[in-house]
Amino acid sequence: MDFKESTFMYVIALGVVAFVTLQSVFFIVKSWKHAKELGIEKETLKNTVVSSILFTVAPAISILATVIVLANALGIVLPWIRLTVIGNLAYETTAAQTAVEAMGGTLTSSISDVKQFSTVTWAMTIGSIAPLLMLPFVCKKLQKKIGNAVNKSESAAKLGDAISAAAFIGIIAAFIARAIAGTTSDGVGNAGFMSIAVLIVAMVAMVILETICKKFNLEKLRPFTMPIAMFIGMGSAMLFEAVLPENIVNFVWR
Amino acid sequence: MQKNYFDKVHRWGILWNIGALLMLLSIPVAVSVYFNAWPEINVLWSVLSKLMLLYWVTAVIEVITYVPMLGAGGTYLSFVTGNITNLKLPVGLAAMENAKVRANTEEGEVVSTIAIGVSSITTTVIIAVGVLAFAPVLPYITAEGSAFKPAFEWVLPALFGALGASYFAKHWKLVPLPVIIGVIVLIFSPTMGVGTLMFVTIVAAVAGVGVLYKLKWL
Numbered sequence: 001m002d003f004k005e006s007t008f009m010y011v012i013a014l015g016v017v018a019f020v021t022l023q024s025v026f027f028i029v030k031s032w033k034h035a036k037e038l039g040i041e042k043e044t045l046k047n048t049v050v051s052s053i054l055f056t057v058a059p060a061i062s063i064l065a066t067v068i069v070l071a072n073a074l075g076i077v078l079p080w081i082r083l084t085v086i087g088n089l090a091y092e093t094t095a096a097q098t099a100v101e102a103m104g105g106t107l108t109s110s111i112s113d114v115k116q117f118s119t120v121t122w123a124m125t126i127g128s129i130a131p132l133l134m135l136p137f138v139c140k141k142l143q144k145k146i147g148n149a150v151n152k153s154e155s156a157a158k159l160g161d162a163i164s165a166a167a168f169i170g171i172i173a174a175f176i177a178r179a180i181a182g183t184t185s186d187g188v189g190n191a192g193f194m195s196i197a198v199l200i201v202a203m204v205a206m207v208i209l210e211t212i213c214k215k216f217n218l219e220k221l222r223p224f225t226m227p228i229a230m231f232i233g234m235g236s237a238m239l240f241e242a243v244l245p246e247n248i249v250n251f252v253w254r
Numbered sequence: 255m256q257k258n259y260f261d262k263v264h265r266w267g268i269l270w271n272i273g274a275l276l277m278l279l280s281i282p283v284a285v286s287v288y289f290n291a292w293p294e295i296n297v298l299w300s301v302l303s304k305l306m307l308l309y310w311v312t313a314v315i316e317v318i319t320y321v322p323m324l325g326a327g328g329t330y331l332s333f334v335t336g337n338i339t340n341l342k343l344p345v346g347l348a349a350m351e352n353a354k355v356r357a358n359t360e361e362g363e364v365v366s367t368i369a370i371g372v373s374s375i376t377t378t379v380i381i382a383v384g385v386l387a388f389a390p391v392l393p394y395i396t397a398e399g400s401a402f403k404p405a406f407e408w409v410l411p412a413l414f415g416a417l418g419a420s421y422f423a424k425h426w427k428l429v430p431l432p433v434i435i436g437v438i439v440l441i442f443s444p445t446m447g448v449g450t451l452m453f454v455t456i457v458a459a460v461a462g463v464g465v466l467y468k469l470k471w472l
Contacts, residue, residue: 003289008288009285012281012284012285015277016277016281017378017382019273019274019277020334020335020374020378021375021378023270023273023274023330023331023334023335023374024331024335024371024372024374024375024378025371025375026266026270027266027327027330027331027367027371028367028368028371028372030262030263030266030327030367031327031363031364031365031367031368031371032364032368034259034360034364035361035364035365035368038360038361038364040353040355040361040364040365044353044365045365045368047352047353048349048352048353048365048368048369048372049368049369049372051348051349051352052345052348052349052368052369052370052372052373052376053372053373053376055344055345055348055373055413056341056345056372056373056376056377056380057376057380058405058406058409058412058413059337059340059341059377059409059413060341060376060377060380060381061380061384061406062340062406062409063337063341063377063380063381064380064381064384064385065406067381067384067385076385077385080381080382080385081281083336083337083381084335084336084377084378084381084382085274085277085278085334085335085336086278086333086334086335086336087336087337088336088337088338088339088340091309094305094308095305095309098301098304098305099301099305102297102300102301102304103297114289114291115291115292115293115294117285117289117291118282118285118286118289118291118292118293119293119294119297119298119301121281121282121285121286122282122286122293122298123298123301123302123305125278125279125281125282126282126302126305126306127302127305127306127309127310128309128336129275129278129279130306130309130310130313130314131313131316131317131333132271132274132275132278132333132334133275134313134314134317135267135268135271135317135321135329135330135333136268136271136272138317138321139264139267139268139317139321139326139329139330140264140326142317142318142321142322143260143264143321143322143325143326143329143358144260146322146358147260147358150358159463159467160358161356162428162463162467163460163463164322164323164356164357164358165421165424165425165428165463166425166428166432166456166459166460166462166463167322167323167456167459167460168323168347168421169421169422169425169428169429169432169459170432170452170455170456170457170458170459170460171323171339171343171347171452171455171456172414172417172418172421172422173429173432173433173435173436173455173458173459174432174436174448174451174452174454174455174456175410175411175414175418175448176414176418176433176436177432177433177435177436177437177439177440177451177455178410178436178440178448178451179410179411179414180433180437180440181436181437181440181441181444182440182444182445182446182451183444183445194404194407194408195408195411196411198408198411198412198415199411199412199414199415200415201412201415202411202412202413202414202415202416202419203415203416203418203419203422204419205416206415206416206419206420207419207423210419210420210423222352223352225416225420226348226352226416226417226420227416229412229415229416229419230409230412230413230415230416231412232412233408233411233412233413233415233416234405234406234408234409234412235405236412237404237405237407237408237412238401238402238404238405240404241401241403241404242401254440254444
């Protein structure tokens with residue numbers, strides 16, 4: 001049997017899955033209890049859960065797709081482990097590629113040398129743990145500072161709100177700027193017709209859905225408008241690809 | 255009361271954080287011991303020197319950028335489970351927006367933590383089920399030529415379009431500056447990672463607020 005997919009590797013993976021799930025459950029339970037103490041309605045919390053699940057499904061499937069891509073070279077278990085803890089799409093692919101190439105291989109062919117495999121495992125792990133080394137020292141301090149600054153006075157709170165709104169907008173702006181003018185190192189997802197079209201469809205869908213909610217007083221639908229608008233955007237990508245001529249769909253300016 | 259709850263969350267968070275570190279480091283150790291295959295130090299170092307230059311520096315920026323927005327519990331969870339920019343952060347933001355609570359309050363803290371926790375479990379389950387059950391089929395769904403491929407290829411513009419629309423309607427004055435700055439940066443450095451780019455656009459957006467506030471346009 002291939003060592004990359006041996007029972008031993010599966011046991012490690014299941015251990016990692018158990019850890020991550022336990023940590024999540026722990027924090028959900030603690031937060032839920034405290035939410036009750038704060039008097040937040042159960043309905044609000046339930047909506048948070050359901051809309052978070054809906055919002056997660058599609059991005060999670062694209063993460064799964066990365067696992068499959070990396071499985072070519074690394075077997076399915078190591079990418080599974082790596083994308084379950086800390087892992088993110090861009091990082092894991094780059095890390096694996098750098099490691100494999102340094103040893104004269106490519107990500108398109110399967111690694112058959114155990115030593116190479118263990119080197120990749122070490123490199124992917126150590127490369128990604130920096131935030132966990134920092135958090136115990138800085139997280140509390142950073143958040144206390146911000147909390148104190150914001151809670152000082154009424155006008156500080158107002159400015160604080162505006163600043164956190166600005167920070168949210170900064171995040172979204174980074175992705176919009178990418179849709180307008182970005183490229184990726186592997187050339188997938190370069191700015192062009194599709195990136196802008198999907199962005200606009202999702203935005204328009206969101207505005208329409210919110211208007212519908214307001215007009216017909218559909219408070220129940222409100223938490224789901226964002227995931228639904230996202231799915232409409234994704235659906236539009238499939239539609240464009242199916243009906244529009246290839247030269248429009250593939251048109252990129254970056 | 256306020257001080258108490260946040261203090262508790264940080265204490266739990268740090269404990270889980272240390273646990274996660276130990277667990278993570280034990281993986282390569284276990285692999286090396288079990289297969290009796292330790293990496294050659296010079297090869298590993300040549301790889302790590304490249305990766306660490308890139309990712310340890312980005313990590314500093316990421317920690318500074320995300321920590322104020324994810325809340326305490328959300329931060330400890332997100333940095334362990336990963337996929338922050340493309341998943342945990344938007345999920346947390348959307349949940350606080352829907353529940354009409356503010357970041358950096360106890361209400362915001364519990365709502366974003368629940369959202370991020372649920373999202374982490376969902377992701378873990380989808381990946382696990384996908385790997386165990388659908389691994390043989392999945393390549394066909396996301397393969398070149400599949401009808402579903404474009405949907406996943408463009409998941410990020412769809413996600414941030416949906417999220418952006420509701421924010422932008424409320425805070426339209428703050429939008430143009432960070433977007434323009436982001437585009438300018440990308441014109442000169444087209445492949446800049448989104449983690450670094452985000453730092454630039456957030457600084458631009460916050461600076462914009464400062465100016466608007468001074469001008470009393472807010």
